Amino acid sequence: MSIQLQAITQQFHGQTVLDNLNLTIEPKKIYGLLGRNGAGKSTLLNIISNRLFPTSGTATLDGETLHDNDQTLGQLYLMSEVNMYNDHSRLKKLIDSTALFYGDFDRAYATQLAAKFGLNLTQRFGKLSTGYRTIFKLIIALCVPADYIFLDEPVLGLDANHRELFYQELIDSYTNRPRTFVISTHLIEEIANLIEHVFILDQHQIIVNGSVSDILDRAYMITGPDADVTAYTSGLNIIGQDHLGGITANYVYGALEDNRPIPDTVTVERLDLQKLFVNLTNAKEAAAHVN
Amino acid sequence: MSIQLQAITQQFHGQTVLDNLNLTIEPKKIYGLLGRNGAGKSTLLNIISNRLFPTSGTATLDGETLHDNDQTLGQLYLMSEVNMYNDHSRLKKLIDSTALFYGDFDRAYATQLAAKFGLNLTQRFGKLSTGYRTIFKLIIALCVPADYIFLDEPVLGLDANHRELFYQELIDSYTNRPRTFVISTHLIEEIANLIEHVFILDQHQIIVNGSVSDILDRAYMITGPDADVTAYTSGLNIIGQDHLGGITANYVYGALEDNRPIPDTVTVERLDLQKLFVNLTNAKEAAAHVN
Structure with a gap:
């Protein structure tokens, strides 16, 4: 059915x-x-x-x-x-x-x-x-x-x-x-x-x-000093990035590596559905729409 | 200027x-x-x-x-x-x-x-x-x-x-x-x-x-069992209400009474601007639009 x-x-x-x-x-x-x-x-x-x-x-x-x-x-x-x-x-x-x-x-x-x-x-x-x-x-x-x-x-x-x-x-x-x-x-x-x-x-x-809950369980915003965030998220599925001063936010869609310790300077938060959507669809659309 | x-x-x-x-x-x-x-x-x-x-x-x-x-x-x-x-x-x-x-x-x-x-x-x-x-x-x-x-x-x-x-x-x-x-x-x-x-x-x-911050400092959602919420918010400026089962959420705009103790069963949270707006403008508009 x-x-x-x-x-x-x-x-x-x-x-x-x-x-x-x-x-x-x-x-x-x-x-x-x-x-x-x-x-x-x-x-x-x-x-x-x-x-x-x-x-x-x-x-x-x-x-x-x-x-x-x-x-x-x-x-x-x-x-x-x-x-x-x-x-x-x-x-x-x-x-x-x-x-x-x-x-x-x-x-x-x-x-x-x-x-x-x-x-x-x-x-x-x-x-x-x-x-x-x-x-x-x-x-x-x-x-x-x-x-x-x-x-x-x-x-x-x-x-x-x-x-x-x-x-x-x-x-x-x-x-x-x-x-x-x-x-x-x-x-x-x-x-x-x-x-x-x-x-x-x-x-x-x-x-x-x-399912929305499964998807949001795999969507993260990882924030902290540029170098620390880059190191921690290396090899993960980074779908987007924001910068402010020396701070980077990397958006990740997919599993984090369990055995990789989170540095004290780095915060891991969940992404909301709209932010996940924007990051998943941004890059490709930007490329497609360039004049 | x-x-x-x-x-x-x-x-x-x-x-x-x-x-x-x-x-x-x-x-x-x-x-x-x-x-x-x-x-x-x-x-x-x-x-x-x-x-x-x-x-x-x-x-x-x-x-x-x-x-x-x-x-x-x-x-x-x-x-x-x-x-x-x-x-x-x-x-x-x-x-x-x-x-x-x-x-x-x-x-x-x-x-x-x-x-x-x-x-x-x-x-x-x-x-x-x-x-x-x-x-x-x-x-x-x-x-x-x-x-x-x-x-x-x-x-x-x-x-x-x-x-x-x-x-x-x-x-x-x-x-x-x-x-x-x-x-x-x-x-x-x-x-x-x-x-x-x-x-x-x-x-x-x-x-x-x-100012948005001043306004949001005076906007509250007070949630808990019907009777406790009604008692705690009595005399306050209640701008709206939601019910679910035996739980009431009263939306309040204005100062809370400092010397009134908050019951353990009752939660006091801030309202966001959209929710505040909806509650401030709902009642009157509904009355105005009734056929």
């Missing part, structure tokens, strides 16, 4: 966006899908949610091909930046038509969420601010009965209060009805405690695929 | 956006301007930067009225979400015309920043993604010779790597040439360590105006 992507390649106009990508998305788990701007996150979400047919490779849900399969369609829901709604339609009407398509749409919860977010459902979609468009789409995504919900930039335009409210509602909704969420966002630190498993997409591939 | 706003009121179509607002912006300081969506932050920045003439009240720079004053104009720069650039213009040309207007525009730094952000200056503005439009506007803002720079949503559409690079460049640029920055953003925690002074705009007024 899962979504399986096998050897997925996606090209647009001869450019490779995704290159022979494999991944598994299991039921009832909350995932983070992280990547830099332009890394192909939205393309990947469009393939997983059956909106885009890949150049090559297969995508299946519980063994059934996703593409052109009415049975699987109702089990997947993608909330994306693309506006699918008519500007003139009132929000109440849009909820009605969604409920018509998805039999078990949770109308009561939708009304309750609208009240919590201060969203008046008699308004027309076109009159909403960026933030309230996002909020309306989030409400729909939390109330559809699909088993796999994909959220592409779910907090676009939301202020800190509404972001906090959304994270809280996501947890409550998941607790009441466990299902899979895949969240793609640039606000990595804010979702680090929500997600169980993370995919990092970089250079057209999944470069990190694992 | 400062910008002074006195009794500023702004109304649009009979609605009050800013109500009798006073504030001072000093030279060579980095400020945060925080507020919920729709609180009037952009309106305030437009008034301060002389793009909007208020309904009533006065805005002065070093004692000179801002409005219709060519002398003050070159000392103020607003980077906003509004696109002022022609889509067909190449970025190099746009830099040329900015440099023509601002004599001391730092071209060398602009070129250097473009390389760091991976921005090709031979492109046309209209071809840029949301993130790169922001980056181009940030580059201009960091290179104009103005003494007061206002940044309205400076990280819109930027991924975590580019946000980190921007914060670093802001500090470096400020160190090389101290001047005032006023930053308005929803990513509060990310700028908490950058800013010296914070304004919180809520209900058409400035409700918090002070």
